[in-house]
Amino acid sequence: MSLIIHVENLGAEAIEVSEDFDRSWLANIPEYTRENDLGYVKDRIKISGSVVKEGTNLHLRGEVDLTVHTLCSRCGEEIDFPLASDFDLVLMPDPERTSELERQLSPEDLNHIYYRGPELDLTPYFQEQIALELPIQFLCRPECKGICPNCGQNLNYAACECLKKSEDLRLQALRGLKIGK
Numbered sequence: 050m051s052l053i054i055h056v057e058n059l060g061a062e063a064i065e066v067s068e069d070f071d072r073s074w075l076a077n078i079p080e081y082t083r084e085n086d087l088g089y090v091k092d093r094i095k096i097s098g099s100v101v102k103e104g105t106n107l108h109l110r111g112e113v114d115l116t117v118h119t120l121c122s123r124c125g126e127e128i129d130f131p132l133a134s135d136f137d138l139v140l141m142p143d144p145e146r147t148s149e150l151e152r153q154l155s156p157e158d159l160n161h162i163y164y165r166g167p168e169l170d171l172t173p174y175f176q177e178q179i180a181l182e183l184p185i186q187f188l189c190r191p192e193c194k195g196i197c198p199n200c201g202q203n204l205n206y207a208a209c210e211c212l213k214k215s216e217d218l219r220l221q222a223l224r225g226l227k228i229g230k
């Protein structure tokens with residue numbers, strides 16, 4: 050399976066690509082390619098896209114669809130986190146006269162990246178998109194209540210008494226002040 054396109058074959062008509070891969074394909078984020086507690090890719094990684102020539106530029110549109118098996122950052126439950134996103138990039142011909150320094154600065158504008166022919170491997174663009182979309186924290190649900198730091202109760206299932214107790218103590222302290230007057 051390959052995502053290599055031949056730039057000279059590109060015309061006004063788009064070339065479509067559609068592939069799926071196992072997790073070892075994500076060489077740019079190796080920690081997600083092996084089973085571990087922090088998170089790894091489960092099932093197949095589905096990608097699809099199209100490339101069309103626009104003048105000397107290439108217009109790449111792509112979609113990625115995968116599932117990350119991981120632990121909720123707040124409550125610690127095991128979850129399957131779906132990750133689906135699309136991207137739209139304009140690739141410009143690599144300007145050979147550009148200095149190495151300029152080349153290092155320009156990727157800041159992620160919507161304009163360079164390409165080089167005659168064979169262009171689209172793999173890194175899809176891999177990069179997945180790396181960009183991985184959240185820093187995975188949550189089982191946006192409103193996850195997490196775990197009580199005092200008693201360890203998963204607060205998504207039941208409230209614990211800790212908060213109530215600390216409120217009671219505060220109330221008692223206030224009453225004590227009033228009586229003391």
Ligand SMILES: [Zn+2]
Binds near residue numbers: 122125190194195
């Ligand atoms: Zn959670």
Ligand SMILES: [Zn+2]
Binds near residue numbers: 200211212
């Ligand atoms: Zn508690």
